Structures are given as structure tokens and as C-alpha cells.
Amino acid sequence: MYEFKFHRPTTVRQAAGLLARQEEAKLLAGGHTLIPTMKLRLAGPKHIIDMSQIEGLSGIEVKGRSLVIGAFTRHDEVATSSIVKENIPALAELASLIGDPAVRHRGTIGGSVANNDPNADYPAACLGLGATIVTNKRRIPSDDFFKGLFETALEPDEIIVRFQFPKVNKAAYVKFPNPASRFALVGVFVSKRGSDIRVAVTGAGSNGVFRVTAFEEALKKRFGVKSLEGLTVPVDGMSSDIHGSAEYRAHLVGVLARRAVAAATA
């Protein structure tokens, strides 16, 4: 691991100031992506800005028609929260499938979404629920947030402070985990909120999380498994690696989307 200096700001403003001032600075939340990446020397930030001392960045509450989750909220808190289970159970289920229990005790939703790993679970929830990502500067709709592999709309000194997930009528997440890492080989999040239907896929796309508009259109006619029968996604645009070919991933997208709709309508 390369050497670094660390900072422990107590407000978001201080953290943003440090991000803007210090060269090669990185935010540290749960650390369960950044620390392994630093060990491999794939990242060598000169400054680490630890978010753990900032008050008010974690917590879960219902505000109006939204479920609001602080950026520093850990996966285990989302997975076990009675508020999440009551309002968007699919989101609690998704959080319970991330990594393993020890990882869920440390990893945070903000860290996961800011990192935008193409195989991470939370990006599918954000895009699949039409979440709004609230930063220290603005509100970013999830449709405008994810920009490709590990790329987001976040500016260099921009910090996610919370997520607003609209309450939906129906939703489910089904994941085919890589058996070693528990990352999604493919994961599909479906939701229905009135006439707004979303199908978001993580793990499969060579450009990160994406929506399947063809599936969404089919589900608008009738939100049921039968609407998706025979539908597939193009192999072109799927990622391909030792864990699964593009053809296999394209196949899984169809299978998991049908399973997700079945779970959402059960």
C-alpha cells in the first residue's frame, strides 16, 4: 500500500473543502472497496478523508412519499431496518445479499453508489427505483447519475449525503451471485409505481448498470411474468469474463427479470 495522510472532518463542508484542496484525495466510508483496492496498489490516494466522524450522515426515515437513507448508513442497517422492510422490502432484501455479514457491518450505501462498481447491487436499486441522489451541491436523478464503469456524475468535490427512494407499489431484486465474491454476476431490480415501470440490471452490462426499456414497455401492458416471455437482451453490450460469457449474461438477464417480476407480484 502506498503512503497516505488521513483526515477526519466532522462536517460535510469540511470534507468537501479537503476534497477540493488536497490533490489525489479520496473519501473513505466503510472502506470495503477502497482498502482492498489500495492494498493492490490499484489506488494510491495521497489523502484519505474519513467520513465516519460526520454527524447526520447515517439513518433511515420516511419523508412524505420517500424513504430517505443517509449516505453513511451501513448495509446491515438497511437490511434489518423495520422501516425499510415495511416501505420498500425489496431494498432490505437487496442489502441483505451484499457480500457477507461482516462486510455488511462496515460497507455503506453511499460508498457503494459513489464507486459504481459494475457488479455492485445498490446501483440497480437506485436505477430500479428511480432514486434521487442528494449531494452537498444538488439533487441528481439516478437516470443521470451512473455514467459507466466506476464513473458517476459526481464532480471532484461533490459528496453524496443521502438517497431518496420513492415508495413503489411493487418491487423485487433477484441476484445471481458470483459464488466466491458474492458480487452480482447478474442482478435485476424491477419496480412498479403507478405507470412508471423500471427494470434495472447490474453485473451484466459492459458499461455498468442499465435499464431494459424493451422489458419495461412489455411490463407496462401488463405487470406479469408472461409479458416478458420470449424477450431477451442483445448479447452486444454484455460484459464477458472468466465468470461468464456475454451470451450467458444476456440469458441470465431474461431469466432473472422474469423471476424478479414473479417475486414482485407474488
Added chain:
Amino acid sequence: MTAVAMTVNGKAVTGDVDPRTLLVQFLREHLRLTGTHVGCDTSQCGACVVHIDGKAAKSCTTFAWQVQGANITTIEGLAEPNGPLHPMQEAFRENHALQCGYCTPGMIMSAVDIVWRKGNDLDENTIRHELEGNICRCTGYHNIVKAIAAGAKAMEKSPMAKTA
């Protein structure tokens, strides 16, 4: 160098460490608590699991300074020195839940955490699912699963099985 202070197994400890020092290195190399192991060093195998403020966590994926002021329990702190074993340790011994023993400290720390979160009556599916973050290369897990079910029951009656 940076000063760290925390409570480990009930004792206040301090150290002056490089910021890169991981919690597992601090425990093993500075405090000489070598019961916590480094297996994969990539947060997958669970040999390094300790309790941070009463919750299982991978000490190879946490900087020592991140747990400033926290309460850490390692395998050495589960039972009193020279006293009887913790019921989960005893269950692993009784059920022959180890072969080489390398994964055992992490297995036991995770097992105790599972009982705290899921209760004393654990079925096989729950145990196997909850053990996803701990890898054993020897046993095939069968006796580990049996031991955790037995240890969970034993913890119900044991005064040592208090939550952190």
C-alpha cells in the same frame, strides 16, 4: 505515525502506528494477539474476523485508526484466561469442527455474531448462509455447521454468552 487508542478484550491499549496499519496488523504485531489470522487479505476468507463494538468485522479491511475509541473483541477475549472455554469454542472442540485450525478463530467470532443476530435456535440453512464470509479449506463445513448449532444452544444457558 499516528496515535491510536482503543479497548481490546476489555483492556485499554494504545499504539503509535503508520496510518497504513490494518487492525489485524495492530492486533497481531503490536499487541501480539496472534489468534486473529490473516488468510486471504482480500476480505473474502474471514480468518481475520473480530468484533468491533459488538459486530463481526474483517480486521484485514479496517485501518487501526478507523476504530479509534472502539471496543474490540478477539478470539483471545471470548473466554477468561485460564477459565473454561466460551460455549462456542467448546462446541467446536466437541464437534471436531476443525482440521488445520487456521480458519477457526474467524469461524468462532462469526458464529458468536450469528447467534447474537439470529438467536439460539439456528437451522442448517441459516448457518450456511450466514457463514458465507468464512472459508474453510479442510473440513467441508459439515462439522462447523453442527458445532455452531450446538454452540448456539449452549450460549442460551451460559453466563459467558452475553452480548458485547
